[in-house]
Amino acid sequence: MCHWCQQHGDRDNRWYEKLDNYMFTRIFPEETEREKAKAQMKATFSETEWRYSDPEFIRNKRFLQDRASSGFGSQIVTKEEMLRISRLADEAVKREDSIMVVGHCPCRLVLEGVRDYVCIGFGMPVTMSMELGYGRLPNEGLTEYGGIEWRELRRDLRKGVKVPLKLEEAEGLIDEWEKRGLWHIVMSRGRLPLIEAICNCEKRYCTYWMNRFRSGVPEYVLKGHFVARVDPLTCLKCGSCWDRCQFGAIHYSATSDNVDIDATLCMGCGLCDSACPNEAIAMVPREEIPLAQNLW
């Protein structure tokens, strides 16, 4: 169990398996706390893209460390976990009369100028960020969400019309993202343990991933709760898995004609598992692998 599960989970649930952690009103039960969170959201949500596009900031270790200590962070999960997470998010938004929306990845926009709709935001933070007026920002990256102009979306929300992403749509998207070879993270954007978004990433774009190394703070992207293990008896040595691993954890040795997964490098994304044509890979709980059990 990771330290976030110890702090924010319970006996039966990891931190991201607990419904309360998706609910703004449970994390901030008092009105004064909610107001404070709103103000903090206003201060930090808007800065994400312009700060990440500014080399001064992305190299500023102290800034990144302070940010992490204020509750920014994420953890890698498998597709199966991500599907369960989307169900919890859907349940939470129904209870809080909020919405789930698909949005573009800010990291890809900043680094490549590409709008790739591979993130899902949900809950009160999404609704409130619209109410706070982000459509007015000069930053074009935040002027729309899910292909809909913020202004229009806010206007509709004020009229009581909601433009939600349905659970079945979210599940279909997660499936597509897995096929594309994107790994999944569940994240908090400064209000840990409040879970506010899921992202589907690639190492070359993900600023959270880069921040893990720039800042030396692993909480930017914690390793997942599972580690991949290959069964040499069923492995066909076809190469599908090592093409999918973005973390250099899978190696083929021509000398021994064996596929090996380095448990110390495995992030637990499960992409190799879903690519294997012969079910030769199993995702094993991290605590069962002595070499990796304390690596997060």
Ligand code: SF4
């Ligand atoms: S070996 Fe690579 S692809 Fe497989 S779970 Fe680990 S990090 Fe993901």
Ligand code: SF4
């Ligand atoms: S994808 Fe499966 S069968 Fe192919 S090399 Fe990897 S573990 Fe072996």
